[in-house]
Amino acid sequence: MPELPEVETVCKGLIPSMQGQVITRADVNRPDLRWPFPDNMAIRLNGAKVTALRRRSKYVLADLSTGETLIIHLGMSGRMTVSGDPLGQFHHDHPAAEKHDHVVFHMGNGSRVTFNDARRFGAMDLALTATLEDHWLIKSIGPEPLGNTFNEAYLIDVLANKNTPIKTALLDQRIIAGLGNIYVCEVLHRARVNPKRKAGQLSKTRVATLVPIIRDVLSEAIAAGGSSLKDYRQADGELGYFQHGFQAYDREDQPCQTSDCGGTIARIVQSGRSTFYCPKCQR
DNA sequence: ATGTGTTCCTGTCCGC
DNA sequence: TGCGGACAGGAACACA
Numbered sequence A: 001m002p003e004l005p006e007v008e009t010v011c012k013g014l015i016p017s018m019q020g021q022v023i024t025r026a027d028v029n030r031p032d033l034r035w036p037f038p039d040n041m042a043i044r045l046n047g048a049k050v051t052a053l054r055r056r057s058k059y060v061l062a063d064l065s066t067g068e069t070l071i072i073h074l075g076m077s078g079r080m081t082v083s084g085d086p087l088g089q090f091h092h093d094h095p096a097a098e099k100h101d102h103v104v105f106h107m108g109n110g111s112r113v114t115f116n117d118a119r120r121f122g123a124m125d126l127a128l129t130a131t132l133e134d135h136w137l138i139k140s141i142g143p144e145p146l147g148n149t150f151n152e153a154y155l156i157d158v159l160a161n162k163n164t165p166i167k168t169a170l171l172d173q174r175i176i177a178g179l180g181n182i183y184v185c186e187v188l189h190r191a192r193v194n195p196k197r198k199a200g201q202l203s204k205t206r207v208a209t210l211v212p213i214i215r216d217v218l219s220e221a222i223a224a225g226g227s228s229l230k231d232y233r234q235a236d237g238e239l240g241y242f243q244h245g246f247q248a249y250d251r252e253d254q255p256c257q258t259s260d261c262g263g264t265i266a267r268i269v270q271s272g273r274s275t276f277y278c279p280k281c282q283r
Numbered sequence B: 001a002t003g004t005g006t007t008c009c010t011g012t013c014c015g016c
Numbered sequence C: 001t002g003c004g005g006a007c008a009g010g011a012a013c014a015c016a
Helices: A004-018 A041-045 A129-134 A152-159 A166-171 A181-191 A204-223
Strands: A023-028 A050-056 A059-064 A068-073 A078-083 A101-107 A112-117 A123-128 A266-270 A273-277
Touching: A004 A050, A004 A059, A004 A078, A004 A101, A004 A112, A004 A204, A023 A041, A041 A123, A059 A129, A068 A129, A123 A129, A152 A204, A166 A181, A181 A204, A181 A273
Parallel strands: none
Antiparallel strands: A023 A101, A050 A059, A059 A068, A068 A123, A078 A112, A101 A112, A266 A273
């Protein structure tokens, strides 16, 4: 679910209550999510100060004073929400535990951060901060689309000779970090590229065009606080509103908004996932 | 080495 | 109302 803009929004929202704060207690309510939690996770988190909270791809990373980094992935349905006042002056300020509240972080400033994930496709692990880049979940991730190493030359090179459809290629986290089903559909629609087109078949010019569009779509979504569909929430429980700006995703049978197009958004399935696109203007 | 289909899990929605 | 099936923002894994 949460793609780069949603994870970025959650991460920013968690900073006031987590960054620079000590985890006074971590309640770990089950042994695993997608994979088992690391050994003694609660003990290794207890008393650790979060020295930095940051995002890499769709991961939230919490660097700890213990020399470890907590790696968090929200999967499809994961949420991290804050409750309580940051000054810790008031009591009875936390809502009752809900179904699927799997981990609760109690922070030194009185706030709580609750990780809730109905489908449990999410994950948590601990790794030495010094060797985080070698961690099996992190090491193969491609460049950050909003960073300097992602550029036209890179994308042209990495897509060259690829036989996979461009839609599938852009979903591949080894090629580019952080794009998911929504934003790939939006990017290809804005670029007027047919999602079925083989990645290696696109001209260099068209691939180059994708770079600023990817950056724009993600930046706009971040500015809107992400997209709220079923259960996504910002850290403060608020909804993002980028979903109101969708041009393609979840708009099957609705008119294409591209000026003078007049086409109709279609839904097809690629690699087992829905693709929404306009067969008329996306070529 | 690449490309594709399956799988994990719960919740919601739609048609009968 | 109830039931069955399709589908959901991800991505590792097994297999051709």
